[in-house]
Amino acid sequence: MAADLDLSPLIPLVTSALGVGGIDELESWTVGELYGYASDELDRLTGAHNVVVECAELEVAAGGPNVAYPADRLGTLAAFWTSGATVAALRPASVRELEAREDDWEAAAGEVTHYVEDFQGADLFRLYKQPAAPGTATLLYLAGAEDLSESQTRAPIPAPIGDALALRMIAEARRKDCDAQLPEAAAFVEQVLGLYESALSAYWGEGF
Amino acid sequence: MTYAQIKTRVLTRIGADQADAAAQADAGAAVNLGQRLLALLTLCLESTRELPLTPGAWRYRMLREWPDWIAPLRVRLSTDQSAGADSIFDGVQADAGMFNEETYASRPAPARPKLRPARLADLAALNPAWIATPGTPERYATAGFDHLFLDKQPATSGTVLLVTYARSPLPLTGDGQTPEIPAADHLALADFATAWLRLPEGGQELGKAAVYLGRFVDAARQRAAAVRARSIAARYDKLPLELERFDVSRLVRTLARKETSWPPTSTSRR
Numbered sequence A: 001m002a003a004d005l006d007l008s009p010l011i012p013l014v015t016s017a018l019g020v021g022g023i024d025e026l027e028s029w030t031v032g033e034l035y036g037y038a039s040d041e042l043d044r045l046t047g048a049h050n051v052v053v054e055c056a057e058l059e060v061a062a063g064g065p066n067v068a069y070p071a072d073r074l075g076t077l078a079a080f081w082t083s084g085a086t087v088a089a090l091r092p093a094s095v096r097e098l099e100a101r102e103d104d105w106e107a108a109a110g111e112v113t114h115y116v117e118d119f120q121g122a123d124l125f126r127l128y129k130q131p132a133a134p135g136t137a138t139l140l141y142l143a144g145a146e147d148l149s150e151s152q153t154r155a156p157i158p159a160p161i162g163d164a165l166a167l168r169m170i171a172e173a174r175r176k177d178c179d180a181q182l183p184e185a186a187a188f189v190e191q192v193l194g195l196y197e198s199a200l201s202a203y204w205g206e207g208f
Numbered sequence B: 001m002t003y004a005q006i007k008t009r010v011l012t013r014i015g016a017d018q019a020d021a022a023a024q025a026d027a028g029a030a031v032n033l034g035q036r037l038l039a040l041l042t043l044c045l046e047s048t049r050e051l052p053l054t055p056g057a058w059r060y061r062m063l064r065e066w067p068d069w070i071a072p073l074r075v076r077l078s079t080d081q082s083a084g085a086d087s088i089f090d091g092v093q094a095d096a097g098m099f100n101e102e103t104y105a106s107r108p109a110p111a112r113p114k115l116r117p118a119r120l121a122d123l124a125a126l127n128p129a130w131i132a133t134p135g136t137p138e139r140y141a142t143a144g145f146d147h148l149f150l151d152k153q154p155a156t157s158g159t160v161l162l163v164t165y166a167r168s169p170l171p172l173t174g175d176g177q178t179p180e181i182p183a184a185d186h187l188a189l190a191d192f193a194t195a196w197l198r199l200p201e202g203g204q205e206l207g208k209a210a211v212y213l214g215r216f217v218d219a220a221r222q223r224a225a226a227v228r229a230r231s232i233a234a235r236y237d238k239l240p241l242e243l244e245r246f247d248v249s250r251l252v253r254t255l256a257r258k259e260t261s262w263p264p265t266s267t268s269r270r
Helices: A008-017 A031-049 A095-101 A159-175 A183-204 B003-014 B021-042 B120-126 B183-197 B203-233 B248-256
Strands: A053-060 A066-068 A073-083 A086-093 A114-116 A124-128 A135-143 B046-052 B059-061 B069-078 B139-143 B147-150 B160-167
Touching (some): A008 A159, A008 B021, A031 A159, A053 A073, A073 A124, A073 B120, A095 A114, A183 B021, A183 B203, B003 B021, B003 B183, B021 B183, B021 B203, B120 B139, B183 B203
Parallel strands (some): A086 A114
Antiparallel strands (some): A053 A135, A066 A124, A073 A086, A073 A135, B046 B160, B059 B147, B069 B160, B139 B147
């Protein structure tokens, strides 16, 4: 996505902090390895702080209550049902709650009011009741970020969080067991990363 | 201080050659990094811009609208087509009215009413069909880095929001440029960059530079406190984090002792 933050301009900052003149002079690390460290950190941040949110509109046939999650979903924020002129926010429910509510809840058909996430594995959710007419389930969900690499250097994050990924590259590179290992430098960068972590918790939450 | 003055201060402190282009570039990158971090920690930079609403749209990706987006501070309806210039630090905006203020005697309806912040669950509780409810928005919610949701969606174009948001600074590129953060904090950028440039050396040099990082955090803490007080007075929806909870003395002591664990586990190690 063109509007996403490009991390490649941060690489000179990283190589400078590692004491080398540029990516051509990297000996103890590779550029791909550095992006791997950043990618791992981005994965951790998305899971820990609810920071990447996406929306999917999933077409549902009449009588087809099971809906597959998007592949990148980590957690659900909200779900909506649209069918014809009907639009409704769906309430989350568990199988246990629906069993208590209605003996034959799986076969019940009519107005869709709830969504169930513990029905059958982690790859799909179920609508209750079964929709009598086709419609669209709109899912607002926490997503995993795309892996970063030399060929995929963009991420949907604000500029200061890009810095945090660059700092993670430095910390992990300096912690690596190699001739260029520098634990005190890794510790220094971790201290600064603690500041970013505090900001993430304060502004975007503690995760789910 | 200008960008060049800050870089000069940094390179003098670490004894680097002022004429070395690579050293200048490294110092510049460190200063920019410090400025972005300070803006994140203190939310001291803000802009107020117009967001024209798309008919029927219930959600917006703010990083795609404005790449310098960090977090919303205040969202209002706009009827003022001349608005949209960047606001300045300590600028006073006392005309932010709330809905229903006109019900008070002799109080006119606000020209630019503020949208109330809400959670997604609140919007659903108030109106289960909120994602497809035509009307003038009264509440907004956020999720993730940049999603902004509106409880009602205008049916026609022409509705504009005035969004005040905390933003990242513009990068410093020219030597004559002045950092956007308040002038009192410019020296903190030199402190941060001084510590940062000791990073490749490690060992004692890095340990000695830890005091500069402590000074940077101290400056950020003071600025965050000032911004927080001002934000509360301005009824902003988001406040800077409380850096008072971040123990700077522990940080400096840890680095000086070259400990490698995070977080430091004890304050009794002296």
